[in-house]
Amino acid sequence: MITPSPTTKIAPYLCRGVLEQIVPESATKGAYVVVSFPDTSYRLHLVATAEIQTPPGKKVIGVIRARARRVDVVQTGGRFVEPVIGRPRRVQGHVLSSEPSTNSITVNAGVPIVCVLTDARQSASQFEPGLFVSFDVMDGATLTPEQPA
Numbered sequence: 001m002i003t004p005s006p007t008t009k010i011a012p013y014l015c016r017g018v019l020e021q022i023v024p025e026s027a028t029k030g031a032y033v034v035v036s037f038p039d040t041s042y043r044l045h046l047v048a049t050a051e052i053q054t055p056p057g058k059k060v061i062g063v064i065r066a067r068a069r070r071v072d073v074v075q076t077g078g079r080f081v082e083p084v085i086g087r088p089r090r091v092q093g094h095v096l097s098s099e100p101s102t103n104s105i106t107v108n109a110g111v112p113i114v115c116v117l118t119d120a121r122q123s124a125s126q127f128e129p130g131l132f133v134s135f136d137v138m139d140g141a142t143l144t145p146e147q148p149a
Helices: none
Strands: 015-023 032-036 043-048 059-073 080-082 090-099 104-108 112-117 132-137 142-145
Touching: 015 043, 090 112
Parallel strands: 043 142, 059 112
Antiparallel strands: 015 032, 015 059, 032 043, 059 132, 059 142, 080 090, 090 104, 090 132, 104 112
8 A cells, every 4th residue: 555545536647656866967868767656666767857846755746758669459467667677668558548639548557657659550549448558668758747736
């Protein structure tokens, strides 16, 4: 269980995580943040699209976005993001929703990820909610933090 257990509902495309670290840009690598997710071993390295005002060790809510290579419908396996530690490279899970206007699908892979389809032969309308899909993720997955009201 997430401790303390969340009592408020959030949109299904939003993820709840803990900001573990903000890594500044270096000579060989761009800046990124490390976010962990309760009830998982995930420590995903994501590029922040806006300034994160949350201090490390505190809860962060936001949208994880990635660009998906070819998306395949699969029949077996579990929900996951690979690798467990590092930038997302492979994602598998259930489609929560599809958005034809942005050619994207939201996938529950243990954490919700909004994925833009990059294969010209595929469109978001092909992937109905409930389908079990698997795909590789292109470099540059991002986290857009939800700004407090």
